[in-house]
Amino acid sequence: MKALILVDIQNDFLPGGTLAVAQGDEIIPLINKIQTKFDLVVASQDWHPENHASFASNHKNKSAFELIQLNGQDQVLWPNHCVQGSNGAKFSSNLNTDAVAAIFRKGMHKNVDSYSAFFDNNKTQHTGLEGYLKSMDVSEVYVCGLAADYCVYFTAKDAQHLGFKTYYITDATRYISKEVYNTAILDLKQRGVTLLTSDEI
Ligand code: VGL
Ligand code: ZN
Numbered sequence: 001m002k003a004l005i006l007v008d009i010q011n012d013f014l015p016g017g018t019l020a021v022a023q024g025d026e027i028i029p030l031i032n033k034i035q036t037k038f039d040l041v042v043a044s045q046d047w048h049p050e051n052h053a054s055f056a057s058n059h060k061n062k063s064a065f066e067l068i069q070l071n072g073q074d075q076v077l078w079p080n081h082c083v084q085g086s087n088g089a090k091f092s093s094n095l096n097t098d099a100v101a102a103i104f105r106k107g108m109h110k111n112v113d114s115y116s117a118f119f120d121n122n123k124t125q126h127t128g129l130e131g132y133l134k135s136m137d138v139s140e141v142y143v144c145g146l147a148a149d150y151c152v153y154f155t156a157k158d159a160q161h162l163g164f165k166t167y168y169i170t171d172a173t174r175y176i177s178k179e180v181y182n183t184a185i186l187d188l189k190q191r192g193v194t195l196l197t198s199d200e201i
Pocket of ligand 1: 007008013046078115146147148149150151152
């Protein structure tokens with residue numbers, strides 16, 4: 001079974017959102033089109049409480065995009081985004097979600113961020129995605145969505161590590177930082193993740 005994971009295609013990551021990814025909207029028509037090529041489509045949704053530790057606004061004298069230490073790990077501070085129940089946390093209304101079989105929410109624990117759709121950045125809390133995919137006999141996982149250098153990257157890395165044959169669809173994602181993206185792509189290649197474009201699926 002071949003699954004497509006739609007990572008965080010939410011209003012706050014799209015133009016006009018609080019953590020807008022440049023040209024993030026361009027991937028949506030493409031993602032609507034490729035969904036038919038998969039046996040299973042699932043989605044992740046960044047879903048933070050207002051007091052989340054990844055928000056710069058919850059730290060004194062800190063600005064968005066500054067780096068801090070959180071639980072002994074580097075943590076980028078972000079603008080408030082994808083607050084539970086807000087419009088910014090909703091999937092884009094242009095995204096076709098009719099085929100989405102299950103939605104995995106992440107980033108709900110105030111003290112730890114969660115880039116991967118599989119587990120939080122401390123690798124302690126699972127979202128349930130791994131068990132779900134394995135119960136559905138999924139062996140191949142394709143990742144797309146936002147952002148290329150954070151949540152899509154971490155999701156691909158974890159999928160590969162968990163034993164799924166993993167594909168990263170380069171034209172169905174957009175990055176926040178070109179430098180972070182370049183490092184991420186190099187790392188994925190070294191780990192054996194296959195990079196491909198949507199016409200190669
Ligand atoms: C993401 C930063 C913070 C993402 C989520 O979806 O890539 N990036 N939260
Ligand atoms: Zn987030």
